[in-house]
Amino acid sequence: MPVPISAHRTLRAAGLLAVVLLGSAAGAASAPAATVGGLRSDPVVTVSDSFFGRSGRLRYRILRSDADPATEVEPLIQAFGEAALERPGILSVYDSSSGEPFHFVSLVPFAEKQNGRVGVYRVGRWPAEVRRPRSDAYRAPEGFIEVTEATKELHVSTHFTFGQFLTKDQHEVWPKMLLLDERLVDKLELLISELRLAGIRAEGLGVLSGFRSPQYNNRGAGGGRARDSRHTYGDAADVYVDVNGDGRMDDLNRDRKSDIRDAIWLSKLVEKVEQKYPELVGGLGVYRATGVHGPFVHVDARGERARWGFPR
């Protein structure tokens, strides 16, 4: 159920009240449709143009330790007060020029993880916790995006929500912890643009798998999942195009089959995105269908080129 949320910590603080409100909204069939992605009462802030990404369609930004005082810290302190930035959560605003909701994320510090868990949510261990990372891209994350049952509906971009990238495990456990790199979401939005240029009216992409916590990912290691997968760093997604809504990759190359050739067809558009935006370069792999899923393409934004799965 889509739920209007501004700063979700408000909801956490409001506790019982929020539960009551959500309950009544669900029960009232005649209630007006909830506005996903923010409340009209959210503060109006001028969001820096660059935060919308190369696609212009990003709607979130993570407040990292190197956040810019002028464009990230100060406007949010003015809108929410200093204490708000020190607590983990999602700070929703309205962008003054576009009138669109935009979400700043204050991370749950990585140090909150104890024995492989943040709260009760299991995430496991990153390799860099026990040995030197092979490059900056493999450092342990700075922190986690805390996602609740309500905030999972918030849009990270025009066509994607936080919820689409969550690890698909511990279904009853909330909040969940998420890693999601803005460059990945930007790249997926640009892929949608390429699809439209190719005449395919995609209103999004199916995300088979986005972030995978190490504890979840490593259970499948050896069975096609790399132990040091980019999925465990939040800059990878396995995606497919599903305009006809049958839950499986469309027949993109029009040979009346949905198979790895459609994944290869889609991968060519990812190549185009990387040619136009070299700063979003990363891994690209194609996968054939199995009994549990259709064909898909792995896309990541690791910062260096990698390719696999292509027939010779």
Ligand SMILES: [Zn+2]
């Ligand atoms: Zn993948």
